[in-house]
Amino acid sequence: MRAFTAMLLPLLLTASAAAQEVEITDNPIAEIVQPDDAETEIGGGMASYYGNELAGNRTASGERFDPGQLTAAHRSLPFGSLVRVTNTLNGDSVVVRINDRGPFTHGRVIDVSTAAAREIGMHRSGTARVKLALLSND
Incomplete structure (x- = not known):
């Protein structure tokens, strides 16, 4: 039985990961962000992400949550703000649009969508230490 379990476990983990795959649907942010956009560091801390169950x-902000969009929740930034979220562990970053309020868990600074979590490599761990930068195209 132990050998069977050892053989079956990797298959279950792979199936579970495949079931959670989210395809980035439409990315209007890529069309908005320009290389010369100014960035203002606004701190950082721990980030988490919304699960697909909230889709x-x-x-x-009134819009429907889509796990495939590059969006995020922040406590105070205005809706529509573009924020670069950088995973400090691996240096990967993604630009998200603020469309919700939160996170409401102590010690968290931002909740990103599933697609954004994948982009910065935090979809497996669920959380990551991040730096935040507000983008402006002045």
Whole structure:
């Protein structure tokens, strides 16, 4: 039985990961962000991400949550703000659009969508230490 379990476990983990795959649907942010956009560091801390179970729910901005969009929740930034989120562990970054309020867990500074979590390599761990930079195209 132990040998069977050892053989079956990797298959289950692979199937579970495949079931959680999210395809980035439409990325209008890529069309907005320009290389010469100014960035203002606004701190950092721990980030987490929204699970797929919240897909379709209304965000605080009124739009429906889509795990395939590059969006995020922040406590105070205005809706529509573009923020570069950089995983300090691996240096990967993604630009997200703020469309919700949160996170409401102590010690967290931002909740990103599933697609954004994949982009910066935090989809397996669930959390990551990040740096945040507000983008402006002045």
